Amino acid sequence: MSETKTWVCPNCPDNPEFEHEVMMQHLREVHKIEPKGTPAKRSLLMHACMEGGSLWQFEWEVGGLKFIQSVRSERDRTPAAAAPAPERPPLRRCHEPRTQPTLRLAGPKPANCYSDSDRMPFGKHKGAQMMDVPADYLDWLRGQDWIVKWPKVMNYIEWRMGALEWEQERKERSK
Numbered sequence: 001m002s003e004t005k006t007w008v009c010p011n012c013p014d015n016p017e018f019e020h021e022v023m024m025q026h027l028r029e030v031h032k033i034e035p036k037g038t039p040a041k042r043s044l045l046m047h048a049c050m051e052g053g054s055l056w057q058f059e060w061e062v063g064g065l066k067f068i069q070s071v072r073s074e075r076d077r078t079p080a081a082a083a084p085a086p087e088r089p090p091l092r093r094c095h096e097p098r099t100q101p102t103l104r105l106a107g108p109k110p111a112n113c114y115s116d117s118d119r120m121p122f123g124k125h126k127g128a129q130m131m132d133v134p135a136d137y138l139d140w141l142r143g144q145d146w147i148v149k150w151p152k153v154m155n156y157i158e159w160r161m162g163a164l165e166w167e168q169e170r171k172e173r174s175k
Helices: 020-029 135-142 145-149 151-159 161-174
Strands: 002-008 017-019 040-050 053-062 065-074
Touching: 002 020, 017 020, 135 151, 145 151, 151 161
Parallel strands: none
Antiparallel strands: 002 017, 002 065, 040 053, 053 065
């Protein structure tokens, strides 16, 4: 599996796009931020499935500034010495035929809601980032009466419901 990370800096006048290592240098030289020592917060903006891989977009807040990161992963289908890489496939819905393009957008985060980078406060996934908690566990939580005692978790589940339902469907189809 290969992965490509690109960054956009909306804080600069021309919104430049950088490869990962160049972006780290840009943070140091232009914005005077040391990436490895500065606390950062990541939120999922979008996820799209493609034939042969996936695309994620994250918003990072680092040192009071926001940056956009795109991560594209592609499955290796041929040995390294084989034919050249194929053209990038069109976007498609993961749960529908490959001819239907779509993006699963998260929408604006509601008030009193955890973000993707916040930590799960309880249960068997306590301490994991919210975006890493399995969909089937969050779906189970949604059906529990006591979840109302955890409004931030409940609001997070509702906010991410489209992505959670998609992941549930994908798991059911693979059984």
